[in-house]
Amino acid sequence: MNNEANRNEAIKNVVIVGGGTSGWMTAAALAVVLKGKYHIRVVESDEIGIVGVGEATIPMIQRYNQILGIDENEFLRETQGTFKLGIEFVNWGRLGDRYMHGFGTIGQEMWTVRFDQYWQKYNLQGKVAKLEEYSITRMASKKNKFMPADLSVPNSPLNQIVHAYHFDASLYAKYLRKFSEARGVVRTEGKITQVKQRESDGFIESVVMENGEQVQGDLFIDCSGFRGLLIEQTLKTGYEDWTHYLPCDRALAVPCESAPVLTPYTRSTAHKAGWQWRIPLQHRIGNGHVFCSQFTSEDEAAATLLENLDGKPLADPRLIKFTTGMRKQAWNKNVIAIGLAGGFLEPLESTSIHLIQTAIARLINFFPSRHFNEVDIKEYNRQSRFEFERIRDFVILHYKLNQREDSAFWNNCAEMAVPDSLTHKMEMYRASGRLLRVDDELFAEIGWLQVLEGQNMPVEGYHPLVDLQTEEGTLEYLESVRQVIAKCVDVMPDHAAYIAKHCASPRM
Numbered sequence: 001m002n003n004e005a006n007r008n009e010a011i012k013n014v015v016i017v018g019g020g021t022s023g024w025m026t027a028a029a030l031a032v033v034l035k036g037k038y039h040i041r042v043v044e045s046d047e048i049g050i051v052g053v054g055e056a057t058i059p060m061i062q063r064y065n066q067i068l069g070i071d072e073n074e075f076l077r078e079t080q081g082t083f084k085l086g087i088e089f090v091n092w093g094r095l096g097d098r099y100m101h102g103f104g105t106i107g108q109e110m111w112t113v114r115f116d117q118y119w120q121k122y123n124l125q126g127k128v129a130k131l132e133e134y135s136i137t138r139m140a141s142k143k144n145k146f147m148p149a150d151l152s153v154p155n156s157p158l159n160q161i162v163h164a165y166h167f168d169a170s171l172y173a174k175y176l177r178k179f180s181e182a183r184g185v186v187r188t189e190g191k192i193t194q195v196k197q198r199e200s201d202g203f204i205e206s207v208v209m210e211n212g213e214q215v216q217g218d219l220f221i222d223c224s225g226f227r228g229l230l231i232e233q234t235l236k237t238g239y240e241d242w243t244h245y246l247p248c249d250r251a252l253a254v255p256c257e258s259a260p261v262l263t264p265y266t267r268s269t270a271h272k273a274g275w276q277w278r279i280p281l282q283h284r285i286g287n288g289h290v291f292c293s294q295f296t297s298e299d300e301a302a303a304t305l306l307e308n309l310d311g312k313p314l315a316d317p318r319l320i321k322f323t324t325g326m327r328k329q330a331w332n333k334n335v336i337a338i339g340l341a342g343g344f345l346e347p348l349e350s351t352s353i354h355l356i357q358t359a360i361a362r363l364i365n366f367f368p369s370r371h372f373n374e375v376d377i378k379e380y381n382r383q384s385r386f387e388f389e390r391i392r393d394f395v396i397l398h399y400k401l402n403q404r405e406d407s408a409f410w411n412n413c414a415e416m417a418v419p420d421s422l423t424h425k426m427e428m429y430r431a432s433g434r435l436l437r438v439d440d441e442l443f444a445e446i447g448w449l450q451v452l453e454g455q456n457m458p459v460e461g462y463h464p465l466v467d468l469q470t471e472e473g474t475l476e477y478l479e480s481v482r483q484v485i486a487k488c489v490d491v492m493p494d495h496a497a498y499i500a501k502h503c504a505s506p507r508m
Contacts, residue, residue, distance in 0.1 A: 016043065076167070080282040113463045195234045252301055401414075
Protein backbone atom coordinates (compact mmCIF):
# COMPACT_ATOMS: atom_id res chain seq x y z
CA MET A 1 0.00 0.00 0.00
CA ASN A 2 2.84 2.39 0.81
CA ASN A 3 4.41 1.95 -2.63
CA GLU A 4 1.04 2.54 -4.29
CA ALA A 5 0.49 5.64 -2.17
CA ASN A 6 3.93 6.98 -3.10
CA ARG A 7 3.30 6.41 -6.78
CA ASN A 8 0.16 8.55 -6.59
CA GLU A 9 1.45 11.25 -4.26
CA ALA A 10 0.42 14.59 -5.74
CA ILE A 11 2.94 17.20 -6.76
CA LYS A 12 2.48 20.59 -5.13
CA ASN A 13 4.28 23.26 -7.14
CA VAL A 14 4.08 23.90 -10.88
CA VAL A 15 6.60 26.45 -12.16
CA ILE A 16 6.17 27.94 -15.64
CA VAL A 17 9.40 29.50 -16.90
CA GLY A 18 8.58 32.25 -19.39
CA GLY A 19 5.38 34.15 -20.06
CA GLY A 20 4.18 35.26 -23.45
CA THR A 21 1.43 33.37 -25.24
CA SER A 22 2.65 29.88 -24.32
CA GLY A 23 3.30 30.66 -20.65
CA TRP A 24 0.04 32.41 -19.96
CA MET A 25 -2.06 29.98 -22.03
CA THR A 26 -0.57 27.19 -19.90
CA ALA A 27 -1.12 29.09 -16.64
CA ALA A 28 -4.73 29.97 -17.48
CA ALA A 29 -5.65 26.41 -18.44
CA LEU A 30 -4.02 24.88 -15.37
CA ALA A 31 -5.63 27.47 -13.10
CA VAL A 32 -9.06 26.35 -14.34
CA VAL A 33 -8.43 22.60 -14.51
CA LEU A 34 -6.47 22.24 -11.27
CA LYS A 35 -9.10 24.27 -9.34
CA GLY A 36 -6.66 25.96 -7.00
CA LYS A 37 -5.40 22.65 -5.54
CA TYR A 38 -1.86 23.20 -6.87
CA HIS A 39 0.44 26.19 -6.57
CA ILE A 40 1.12 27.65 -10.03
CA ARG A 41 3.85 30.24 -10.56
CA VAL A 42 4.93 32.02 -13.75
CA VAL A 43 8.50 33.30 -13.78
CA GLU A 44 9.10 35.89 -16.48
CA SER A 45 11.15 39.00 -17.15
CA ASP A 46 9.82 42.17 -18.75
CA GLU A 47 13.34 42.68 -20.11
CA ILE A 48 13.24 39.52 -22.22
CA GLY A 49 11.20 40.03 -25.37
CA ILE A 50 8.77 37.51 -26.80
CA VAL A 51 8.50 36.48 -30.46
CA GLY A 52 4.83 37.42 -30.53
CA VAL A 53 4.05 36.66 -34.19
CA GLY A 54 1.33 34.10 -33.47
CA GLU A 55 -1.58 36.36 -34.31
CA ALA A 56 -3.51 33.97 -36.56
CA THR A 57 -5.22 30.84 -35.29
CA ILE A 58 -7.24 27.85 -36.43
CA PRO A 59 -10.74 26.91 -35.19
CA MET A 60 -9.67 24.60 -32.35
CA ILE A 61 -8.82 27.66 -30.26
CA GLN A 62 -12.55 27.96 -29.62
CA ARG A 63 -12.34 24.79 -27.51
CA TYR A 64 -9.62 26.35 -25.39
CA ASN A 65 -11.67 29.49 -24.82
CA GLN A 66 -14.76 27.44 -24.00
CA ILE A 67 -12.92 25.36 -21.39
CA LEU A 68 -11.75 28.58 -19.76
CA GLY A 69 -15.23 30.11 -20.00
CA ILE A 70 -13.94 33.06 -22.02
CA ASP A 71 -16.59 35.25 -23.66
CA GLU A 72 -15.78 35.56 -27.37
CA ASN A 73 -16.78 39.20 -27.79
CA GLU A 74 -14.92 40.33 -24.67
CA PHE A 75 -11.84 38.41 -25.75
CA LEU A 76 -11.85 40.06 -29.19
CA ARG A 77 -12.37 43.52 -27.72
CA GLU A 78 -9.44 43.03 -25.34
CA THR A 79 -7.10 41.71 -28.04
CA GLN A 80 -8.28 43.96 -30.89
CA GLY A 81 -9.14 40.78 -32.71
CA THR A 82 -10.99 39.93 -35.89
CA PHE A 83 -12.56 36.77 -37.29
CA LYS A 84 -10.88 34.31 -39.61
CA LEU A 85 -12.57 31.96 -42.08
CA GLY A 86 -9.45 30.64 -43.79
CA ILE A 87 -6.10 31.43 -45.42
CA GLU A 88 -5.67 32.79 -48.93
CA PHE A 89 -2.57 31.56 -50.79
CA VAL A 90 -1.18 33.75 -53.57
CA ASN A 91 1.51 32.65 -56.08
CA TRP A 92 2.03 29.26 -54.43
CA GLY A 93 1.26 27.05 -57.42
CA ARG A 94 2.22 29.30 -60.31
CA LEU A 95 2.76 33.04 -60.36
CA GLY A 96 -0.69 34.64 -60.44
CA ASP A 97 -2.49 31.68 -58.83
CA ARG A 98 -4.80 32.29 -55.88
CA TYR A 99 -6.75 29.83 -53.78
CA MET A 100 -8.05 29.60 -50.25
CA HIS A 101 -7.84 26.96 -47.55
CA GLY A 102 -11.21 27.60 -45.96
CA PHE A 103 -12.40 26.21 -42.66
CA GLY A 104 -15.33 23.83 -42.35
CA THR A 105 -16.89 21.53 -44.90
CA ILE A 106 -16.91 21.37 -48.68
CA GLY A 107 -20.40 20.77 -50.07
CA GLN A 108 -22.96 18.47 -48.42
CA GLU A 109 -22.80 14.75 -47.86
CA MET A 110 -24.36 12.90 -50.79
CA TRP A 111 -24.65 9.17 -51.27
CA THR A 112 -22.05 6.39 -51.02
CA VAL A 113 -18.77 8.31 -51.04
CA ARG A 114 -17.47 11.75 -50.03
CA PHE A 115 -18.86 14.88 -51.71
CA ASP A 116 -15.52 15.83 -53.23
CA GLN A 117 -15.34 12.54 -55.15
CA TYR A 118 -18.49 13.44 -57.08
CA TRP A 119 -16.99 16.86 -57.72
CA GLN A 120 -13.71 15.27 -58.90
CA LYS A 121 -15.45 13.19 -61.56
CA TYR A 122 -17.26 16.10 -63.15
CA ASN A 123 -14.41 18.53 -62.63
CA LEU A 124 -12.28 16.25 -64.82
CA GLN A 125 -14.99 16.70 -67.48
CA GLY A 126 -15.26 20.47 -66.95
CA LYS A 127 -18.93 20.27 -65.95
CA VAL A 128 -18.92 21.78 -62.45
CA ALA A 129 -18.08 25.07 -60.75
CA LYS A 130 -14.80 25.76 -58.95
CA LEU A 131 -14.26 23.91 -55.69
CA GLU A 132 -14.50 27.17 -53.70
CA GLU A 133 -18.15 27.64 -54.69
CA TYR A 134 -19.10 24.65 -52.53
CA SER A 135 -17.56 26.18 -49.38
CA ILE A 136 -19.48 28.82 -47.42
CA THR A 137 -16.34 30.05 -45.65
CA ARG A 138 -14.44 30.50 -48.91
CA MET A 139 -17.30 32.31 -50.61
CA ALA A 140 -17.95 34.49 -47.55
CA SER A 141 -14.26 35.39 -47.48
CA LYS A 142 -14.35 36.51 -51.10
CA LYS A 143 -17.14 38.95 -50.21
CA ASN A 144 -15.70 39.94 -46.80
CA LYS A 145 -18.75 38.59 -45.01
CA PHE A 146 -18.88 37.06 -41.54
CA MET A 147 -21.24 35.63 -38.96
CA PRO A 148 -20.80 32.75 -36.52
CA ALA A 149 -22.63 29.50 -37.20
CA ASP A 150 -26.38 29.88 -36.77
CA LEU A 151 -27.39 26.70 -34.96
CA SER A 152 -31.09 27.58 -35.26
CA VAL A 153 -31.09 26.67 -38.95
CA PRO A 154 -30.38 22.92 -39.22
CA ASN A 155 -29.29 21.42 -42.53
CA SER A 156 -28.14 24.82 -43.78
CA PRO A 157 -24.65 26.04 -44.71
CA LEU A 158 -25.23 28.83 -42.15
CA ASN A 159 -25.11 26.08 -39.55
CA GLN A 160 -21.70 24.96 -40.82
CA ILE A 161 -19.68 28.19 -40.61
CA VAL A 162 -16.42 27.46 -38.82
CA HIS A 163 -14.18 30.30 -37.68
CA ALA A 164 -10.98 31.17 -35.86
CA TYR A 165 -9.41 34.51 -34.92
CA HIS A 166 -6.71 37.03 -35.62
CA PHE A 167 -5.51 38.90 -32.54
CA ASP A 168 -2.62 40.84 -31.04
CA ALA A 169 -0.47 38.19 -29.35
CA SER A 170 0.95 40.56 -26.75
CA LEU A 171 -2.55 41.72 -25.77
CA TYR A 172 -3.66 38.09 -25.62
CA ALA A 173 -0.86 37.28 -23.17
CA LYS A 174 -1.87 40.28 -21.01
CA TYR A 175 -5.51 39.19 -21.12
CA LEU A 176 -4.61 35.66 -20.01
CA ARG A 177 -2.26 36.97 -17.32
CA LYS A 178 -5.11 38.95 -15.80
CA PHE A 179 -7.37 35.90 -16.11
CA SER A 180 -4.76 33.64 -14.46
CA GLU A 181 -3.84 35.94 -11.59
CA ALA A 182 -7.53 36.32 -10.74
CA ARG A 183 -7.55 32.53 -10.27
CA GLY A 184 -4.55 32.30 -8.00
CA VAL A 185 -1.57 32.10 -10.35
CA VAL A 186 1.46 33.92 -8.89
CA ARG A 187 3.83 35.86 -11.15
CA THR A 188 7.50 36.36 -10.30
CA GLU A 189 9.28 39.10 -12.21
CA GLY A 190 12.97 38.81 -12.99
CA LYS A 191 15.69 36.97 -14.84
CA ILE A 192 16.80 33.45 -14.00
CA THR A 193 20.56 33.24 -13.40
CA GLN A 194 20.92 29.58 -12.38
CA VAL A 195 19.04 26.29 -12.63
CA LYS A 196 19.58 23.76 -9.84
CA GLN A 197 19.24 20.02 -10.43
CA ARG A 198 18.93 17.05 -8.08
CA GLU A 199 22.19 15.13 -7.90
CA SER A 200 20.46 11.75 -7.85
CA ASP A 201 18.57 11.94 -11.16
CA GLY A 202 19.09 15.37 -12.75
CA PHE A 203 15.53 16.54 -12.13
CA ILE A 204 15.14 20.30 -11.82
CA GLU A 205 14.85 21.38 -8.19
CA SER A 206 14.66 25.14 -8.50
CA VAL A 207 15.52 28.20 -10.53
CA VAL A 208 17.54 31.01 -8.98
CA MET A 209 16.54 34.60 -9.69
CA GLU A 210 18.84 37.55 -10.29
CA ASN A 211 18.01 38.85 -6.79
CA GLY A 212 18.97 35.52 -5.21
CA GLU A 213 15.46 34.19 -4.68
CA GLN A 214 15.05 30.47 -5.28
CA VAL A 215 11.81 29.28 -6.89
CA GLN A 216 11.30 25.61 -6.14
CA GLY A 217 9.02 23.31 -8.08
CA ASP A 218 7.98 19.72 -8.66
CA LEU A 219 6.94 20.14 -12.29
CA PHE A 220 8.55 22.74 -14.56
CA ILE A 221 7.00 23.97 -17.81
CA ASP A 222 9.58 25.47 -20.16
CA CYS A 223 7.99 28.37 -22.06
CA SER A 224 11.28 30.22 -22.50
CA GLY A 225 11.10 30.34 -26.30
CA PHE A 226 13.75 29.23 -28.78
CA ARG A 227 16.52 29.17 -26.17
CA GLY A 228 14.84 26.39 -24.16
CA LEU A 229 16.39 27.39 -20.86
CA LEU A 230 15.39 24.19 -19.05
CA ILE A 231 14.71 21.62 -21.76
CA GLU A 232 17.87 22.36 -23.76
CA GLN A 233 20.34 24.60 -21.97
CA THR A 234 20.01 22.62 -18.75
CA LEU A 235 18.87 19.11 -19.73
CA LYS A 236 20.63 18.96 -23.15
CA THR A 237 17.62 17.20 -24.67
CA GLY A 238 18.63 17.74 -28.30
CA TYR A 239 16.86 19.24 -31.31
CA GLU A 240 15.82 17.59 -34.58
CA ASP A 241 16.55 19.94 -37.48
CA TRP A 242 14.09 19.86 -40.41
CA THR A 243 15.78 22.54 -42.53
CA HIS A 244 16.29 20.01 -45.34
CA TYR A 245 12.49 19.91 -45.72
CA LEU A 246 11.64 23.47 -44.74
CA PRO A 247 14.62 25.67 -45.69
CA CYS A 248 13.29 29.06 -44.53
CA ASP A 249 15.30 30.20 -41.51
CA ARG A 250 14.45 33.88 -41.01
CA ALA A 251 11.40 36.09 -40.60
CA LEU A 252 10.99 39.85 -40.59
CA ALA A 253 7.86 41.13 -38.83
CA VAL A 254 6.33 44.61 -39.08
CA PRO A 255 2.89 46.11 -38.35
CA CYS A 256 1.32 48.60 -40.73
CA GLU A 257 -1.73 50.84 -40.91
CA SER A 258 -5.09 49.24 -41.58
CA ALA A 259 -6.56 48.85 -45.06
CA PRO A 260 -10.01 50.18 -46.05
CA VAL A 261 -11.51 46.67 -46.10
CA LEU A 262 -11.32 44.39 -43.05
CA THR A 263 -10.87 40.93 -44.53
CA PRO A 264 -11.96 37.80 -42.59
CA TYR A 265 -8.96 35.72 -43.62
CA THR A 266 -5.18 35.51 -43.38
CA ARG A 267 -3.17 35.92 -46.58
CA SER A 268 0.06 34.18 -47.51
CA THR A 269 1.83 35.53 -50.59
CA ALA A 270 4.78 33.59 -51.99
CA HIS A 271 7.82 35.69 -52.95
CA LYS A 272 11.17 34.88 -54.58
CA ALA A 273 12.66 33.05 -51.60
CA GLY A 274 9.83 32.65 -49.10
CA TRP A 275 6.43 34.09 -48.33
CA GLN A 276 4.69 37.02 -46.64
CA TRP A 277 1.90 36.86 -44.09
CA ARG A 278 -0.88 39.41 -43.74
CA ILE A 279 -3.02 39.31 -40.61
CA PRO A 280 -5.77 41.96 -40.32
CA LEU A 281 -6.53 43.22 -36.80
CA GLN A 282 -8.97 45.93 -35.73
CA HIS A 283 -6.26 48.54 -35.22
CA ARG A 284 -3.52 47.49 -37.62
CA ILE A 285 -2.31 44.78 -39.97
CA GLY A 286 0.36 42.31 -38.87
CA ASN A 287 2.85 41.48 -41.62
CA GLY A 288 5.91 39.33 -41.92
CA HIS A 289 8.26 37.86 -44.50
CA VAL A 290 9.45 34.29 -43.89
CA PHE A 291 12.49 33.63 -46.08
CA CYS A 292 15.55 31.47 -46.72
CA SER A 293 18.84 33.31 -46.08
CA GLN A 294 20.63 31.06 -48.62
CA PHE A 295 18.57 32.56 -51.44
CA THR A 296 18.03 36.18 -50.41
CA SER A 297 19.66 38.69 -48.08
CA GLU A 298 18.01 40.28 -45.07
CA ASP A 299 18.06 43.65 -46.83
CA GLU A 300 16.36 42.22 -49.92
CA ALA A 301 13.79 40.44 -47.74
CA ALA A 302 13.05 43.66 -45.84
CA ALA A 303 12.63 45.59 -49.09
CA THR A 304 10.21 42.95 -50.41
CA LEU A 305 8.21 43.08 -47.20
CA LEU A 306 7.95 46.87 -47.11
CA GLU A 307 7.04 47.08 -50.80
CA ASN A 308 4.03 44.83 -50.22
CA LEU A 309 2.30 46.48 -47.27
CA ASP A 310 -1.24 47.86 -47.36
CA GLY A 311 -0.31 51.01 -45.47
CA LYS A 312 2.43 52.93 -43.70
CA PRO A 313 4.69 50.74 -41.50
CA LEU A 314 4.23 51.44 -37.79
CA ALA A 315 7.69 50.22 -36.76
CA ASP A 316 10.97 48.99 -38.21
CA PRO A 317 10.98 45.36 -39.36
CA ARG A 318 12.05 43.02 -36.56
CA LEU A 319 14.30 40.07 -37.44
CA ILE A 320 13.59 36.60 -36.04
CA LYS A 321 16.01 33.73 -36.68
CA PHE A 322 14.80 30.14 -36.35
CA THR A 323 15.52 26.54 -37.18
CA THR A 324 12.48 24.53 -38.17
CA GLY A 325 12.21 21.30 -36.23
CA MET A 326 11.34 19.86 -32.86
CA ARG A 327 12.91 18.97 -29.54
CA LYS A 328 13.85 15.28 -29.44
CA GLN A 329 11.75 14.98 -26.30
CA ALA A 330 9.03 17.43 -25.38
CA TRP A 331 8.99 15.96 -21.87
CA ASN A 332 12.34 15.18 -20.24
CA LYS A 333 12.58 14.32 -16.53
CA ASN A 334 10.30 16.83 -14.76
CA VAL A 335 10.38 19.42 -17.57
CA ILE A 336 7.78 19.80 -20.33
CA ALA A 337 8.55 22.20 -23.18
CA ILE A 338 5.58 24.11 -24.55
CA GLY A 339 5.60 26.60 -27.41
CA LEU A 340 8.85 27.54 -29.13
CA ALA A 341 10.87 25.75 -26.47
CA GLY A 342 9.42 22.50 -27.82
CA GLY A 343 9.86 23.16 -31.52
CA PHE A 344 9.04 25.46 -34.40
CA LEU A 345 6.99 25.08 -37.55
CA GLU A 346 6.72 28.24 -39.60
CA PRO A 347 3.27 29.86 -39.30
CA LEU A 348 2.16 29.07 -42.85
CA GLU A 349 -0.99 27.27 -41.66
CA SER A 350 -1.33 29.20 -38.37
CA THR A 351 -0.50 26.21 -36.18
CA SER A 352 1.80 27.85 -33.59
CA ILE A 353 -0.88 28.63 -31.01
CA HIS A 354 -2.64 25.35 -31.74
CA LEU A 355 0.55 23.44 -30.86
CA ILE A 356 0.62 25.27 -27.53
CA GLN A 357 -3.00 24.35 -26.96
CA THR A 358 -2.55 20.63 -27.73
CA ALA A 359 0.59 20.44 -25.59
CA ILE A 360 -1.44 21.82 -22.68
CA ALA A 361 -4.20 19.28 -23.37
CA ARG A 362 -1.63 16.46 -23.34
CA LEU A 363 -0.14 17.81 -20.12
CA ILE A 364 -3.57 17.64 -18.50
CA ASN A 365 -4.19 14.11 -19.86
CA PHE A 366 -0.83 12.88 -18.54
CA PHE A 367 -0.57 15.13 -15.50
CA PRO A 368 2.06 13.52 -13.28
CA SER A 369 2.25 12.51 -9.67
CA ARG A 370 5.54 12.93 -7.81
CA HIS A 371 6.49 9.51 -9.22
CA PHE A 372 6.67 10.81 -12.85
CA ASN A 373 5.68 7.58 -14.61
CA GLU A 374 8.08 6.86 -17.46
CA VAL A 375 5.38 5.11 -19.52
CA ASP A 376 3.28 8.29 -19.49
CA ILE A 377 6.27 10.41 -20.45
CA LYS A 378 7.03 8.16 -23.44
CA GLU A 379 3.44 8.30 -24.63
CA TYR A 380 3.36 12.09 -24.26
CA ASN A 381 6.48 12.32 -26.40
CA ARG A 382 5.12 9.87 -28.97
CA GLN A 383 1.96 11.91 -29.40
CA SER A 384 3.94 15.15 -29.60
CA ARG A 385 6.16 13.75 -32.33
CA PHE A 386 3.24 12.42 -34.34
CA GLU A 387 1.52 15.80 -34.24
CA PHE A 388 4.62 17.75 -35.20
CA GLU A 389 5.52 15.38 -38.04
CA ARG A 390 2.05 15.40 -39.56
CA ILE A 391 1.77 19.18 -39.47
CA ARG A 392 5.29 19.33 -40.90
CA ASP A 393 4.16 17.19 -43.85
CA PHE A 394 1.23 19.50 -44.54
CA VAL A 395 3.47 22.57 -44.52
CA ILE A 396 6.05 20.85 -46.76
CA LEU A 397 3.27 20.09 -49.27
CA HIS A 398 2.85 23.80 -50.03
CA TYR A 399 6.52 24.10 -50.99
CA LYS A 400 6.90 20.78 -52.78
CA LEU A 401 3.78 21.25 -54.92
CA ASN A 402 4.83 24.42 -56.76
CA GLN A 403 5.25 24.92 -60.50
CA ARG A 404 7.15 28.20 -60.32
CA GLU A 405 10.14 28.68 -62.59
CA ASP A 406 11.20 32.18 -61.50
CA SER A 407 13.76 31.37 -58.81
CA ALA A 408 16.26 28.77 -57.64
CA PHE A 409 14.52 28.60 -54.27
CA TRP A 410 11.25 27.33 -55.72
CA ASN A 411 13.06 24.97 -58.10
CA ASN A 412 14.86 23.42 -55.14
CA CYS A 413 11.60 23.06 -53.22
CA ALA A 414 9.91 21.30 -56.14
CA GLU A 415 12.81 18.88 -56.55
CA MET A 416 13.51 18.08 -52.88
CA ALA A 417 12.93 14.65 -51.37
CA VAL A 418 10.04 14.63 -48.91
CA PRO A 419 8.98 12.24 -46.10
CA ASP A 420 7.45 8.94 -47.19
CA SER A 421 4.28 9.80 -45.28
CA LEU A 422 3.77 12.84 -47.51
CA THR A 423 4.67 11.01 -50.70
CA HIS A 424 2.03 8.40 -49.88
CA LYS A 425 -0.70 11.02 -49.47
CA MET A 426 0.21 12.72 -52.74
CA GLU A 427 0.29 9.43 -54.67
CA MET A 428 -3.11 8.35 -53.32
CA TYR A 429 -4.64 11.67 -54.31
CA ARG A 430 -3.07 11.62 -57.78
CA ALA A 431 -4.37 8.11 -58.49
CA SER A 432 -8.01 8.59 -57.54
CA GLY A 433 -8.54 11.77 -55.54
CA ARG A 434 -8.59 9.68 -52.37
CA LEU A 435 -7.61 11.32 -49.10
CA LEU A 436 -6.97 9.59 -45.81
CA ARG A 437 -6.77 11.09 -42.32
CA VAL A 438 -4.55 9.05 -40.01
CA ASP A 439 -5.09 8.80 -36.24
CA ASP A 440 -6.90 12.13 -35.95
CA GLU A 441 -3.96 14.09 -37.34
CA LEU A 442 -4.67 17.82 -37.26
CA PHE A 443 -5.47 18.49 -40.90
CA ALA A 444 -8.46 16.53 -42.16
CA GLU A 445 -9.21 15.45 -45.72
CA ILE A 446 -10.83 18.81 -46.58
CA GLY A 447 -7.65 20.71 -45.75
CA TRP A 448 -5.47 18.44 -47.87
CA LEU A 449 -7.99 18.60 -50.73
CA GLN A 450 -7.92 22.39 -50.85
CA VAL A 451 -4.13 22.65 -50.97
CA LEU A 452 -3.66 19.78 -53.43
CA GLU A 453 -6.35 21.12 -55.76
CA GLY A 454 -5.38 24.76 -55.22
CA GLN A 455 -1.78 24.06 -56.20
CA ASN A 456 -2.72 22.16 -59.33
CA MET A 457 -2.03 18.57 -58.32
CA PRO A 458 -3.36 16.48 -61.23
CA VAL A 459 -5.91 13.75 -60.49
CA GLU A 460 -6.07 10.75 -62.78
CA GLY A 461 -9.31 9.18 -61.58
CA TYR A 462 -12.03 9.07 -58.95
CA HIS A 463 -13.79 6.59 -56.69
CA PRO A 464 -15.61 4.06 -58.94
CA LEU A 465 -18.74 4.03 -56.76
CA VAL A 466 -19.43 7.60 -57.88
CA ASP A 467 -20.75 6.02 -61.08
CA LEU A 468 -23.64 4.44 -59.17
CA GLN A 469 -25.43 7.80 -59.44
CA THR A 470 -26.69 9.25 -62.69
CA GLU A 471 -24.89 12.21 -64.22
CA GLU A 472 -28.09 14.24 -64.37
CA GLY A 473 -28.95 13.64 -60.71
CA THR A 474 -25.42 14.32 -59.48
CA LEU A 475 -24.97 17.53 -61.42
CA GLU A 476 -28.38 18.76 -60.31
CA TYR A 477 -27.46 18.10 -56.69
CA LEU A 478 -24.05 19.78 -56.99
CA GLU A 479 -25.66 22.86 -58.52
CA SER A 480 -28.30 23.04 -55.79
CA VAL A 481 -25.57 22.99 -53.13
CA ARG A 482 -23.70 25.76 -54.92
CA GLN A 483 -26.81 27.93 -55.17
CA VAL A 484 -27.81 27.48 -51.53
CA ILE A 485 -24.31 28.52 -50.40
CA ALA A 486 -24.42 31.60 -52.63
CA LYS A 487 -27.79 32.63 -51.15
CA CYS A 488 -26.54 32.10 -47.60
CA VAL A 489 -23.48 34.28 -48.24
CA ASP A 490 -25.76 37.03 -49.56
CA VAL A 491 -27.59 37.28 -46.23
CA MET A 492 -24.42 37.29 -44.11
CA PRO A 493 -23.33 40.67 -42.66
CA ASP A 494 -20.14 42.47 -43.58
CA HIS A 495 -17.17 41.42 -41.44
CA ALA A 496 -16.32 44.94 -40.27
CA ALA A 497 -19.98 45.69 -39.57
CA TYR A 498 -20.32 42.54 -37.46
CA ILE A 499 -17.26 43.51 -35.39
CA ALA A 500 -18.49 47.10 -34.98
CA LYS A 501 -21.78 45.77 -33.61
CA HIS A 502 -20.51 43.00 -31.33
CA CYS A 503 -16.86 43.30 -30.35
CA ALA A 504 -15.23 46.58 -31.42
CA SER A 505 -12.18 47.38 -29.36
CA PRO A 506 -12.39 50.61 -27.29
CA ARG A 507 -8.78 51.30 -28.30
CA MET A 508 -9.81 52.04 -31.90
